[in-house]
Amino acid sequence: MPRSLARSAGPLPENGAMERLIDFSCERHMLCGGCGHRFVVDLEWVDRWEQGREECPGCGLTCEHEDAPLVTVDPDDPALDDTLVAQFAWYHTSTQPDWPTTESNPAAGLTPVTRRMMGGDERVAAWAARQRAKALHVGTYEAAVHNMLRRICDQADHCSQFYMYRVHLKPFVGVRDGWLIDPSNFVGDVDHEEVCPPGVDVARYLNYHEDPGGLSLALGREAIASVQRVAIPIPDAWDDDWVREVGAALESASDVLGPATGRLTRFRPPSSQRTALGRDLGRALAGKLPINLKDGFVSAARFDEGSDPEQWARRASGMLGLIENPGTVLAALDEAGHREV
Known part of the structure; x- marks a missing residue:
């Protein structure tokens, strides 16, 4: 199914958020850094590409090249419409039962031993400030599932209880123009002030790792109106x-x-x-x-x-x-x- 169809907006449901058709198998848009060629491929092509068995149809570059094609945003993705961003339902998976946490002091639960291991109160305070400055992330339903699987695989969360959150934004959030290349650092953190300067509440970014090619949001807690939560997996699933x-x-x-x-x-x-x-x-x-x-x-x-x-x-x-x-x-x-x- 072409991604433009997979991302078409549905009718406004009773809960006040628009859902987008969920499609884990949708095609991906690619953009070559070498020749500028844009093309659409299926997931099997992407898998062969990552193994060096496919090349750019425009110039022949393979995945080993610095300017090799990368997944890019579908130009018909409705989340590119600034007026729709706050109307969509967005998703997040977490092991936190109260995400986004109301805890204003990330260091409150640290033991004296942990504080000493972190270098003392001054360094703990600096760490807490960095934690409070981090942006939150929400994305498509598909991205939320990808995120859960990645965390189970890479972050020792195999036995953890996960929760699926449906996120409702405030109706008049300020949306940053355009979209960004995934701004996350090597541990997935984004500095909120860097991507959301004054007057901006949410910033769209191209997600490379979870639902590749989909648009996710970096935002602050104050941009969220409410969340709904279920423990996963649920019995009916x-x-x-x-x-x-x-x-x-x-x-x-x-x-x-x-x-x-x-x-x-x-x-x-x-x-x-x-x-x-x-x-x-x-x-x-x-x-x-x-x-x-x-x-x-x-x-x-x-x-x-x-x-x-x-x-x-x-x-x-x-x-x-x-x-x-x-x-x-x-x-x-x-x-x-x-x-x-």
Whole structure:
């Protein structure tokens, strides 16, 4: 589905925010830095490109070149319309149950030991000031799911409880002209004042990492009117029949540790038949997803030794439901109350 269709705005629902059609498989717009050629590709092309198996159709540059094509914004993305930015529903995933937190002092919960390890009160105060200066991030529903999978894979959040937030902006926020290249530093932080100077409440930026090519927002807490929250995965998002069948199969599989098999066995810890089955089942679920989500999903749905079979099955099926059936999540958010920020 072309991205212009995937990003078309829907009717104004009762909750007062416009939804955009969710499409994890939409095509991506590319722009070559070498010859300026713009072209549209599917996710399979992007995957081959990242492996050096595709080239710019205009000049032949491959991904190894400094000026190689990069994903860019769809010129028909409705979020480019300044008047629509505040009307759209925006999304965020977090392990914080009260995002955006009302805590005005990020250092309030630090223990004396931690304060000493950070270099004392002066350095702690400077760190807290930097934390308060960071911009918040919201994006498309797809970007929020990508963000959750990335955090599970890269930030040791495999066992963390995640929440999906639907974010409603204040109706008259000041929107920065145009859009920025992703301004995040290597840890994903953005200085709010750098991207939102006086008179600007939100800045659009091209997201390279989560829903690549989509527009996300950097903003301050004061630009948000309210949020709705659901814990994910939600019960309606998982397949009850699959959960019962898989849970029973895992329960019946042996959990006795045995020697690893296959190549490089000496580098692998002992595992059980149950764990091997669970990981095979996780890979099978990932096989249903767009190619750019497969690896992240396999890691996020990993079955570990000692995992509870039914609990794992609910979580794995529920995460798949976030992607395959996002309507269940939106329906749950419709039922959730608004929390003013």
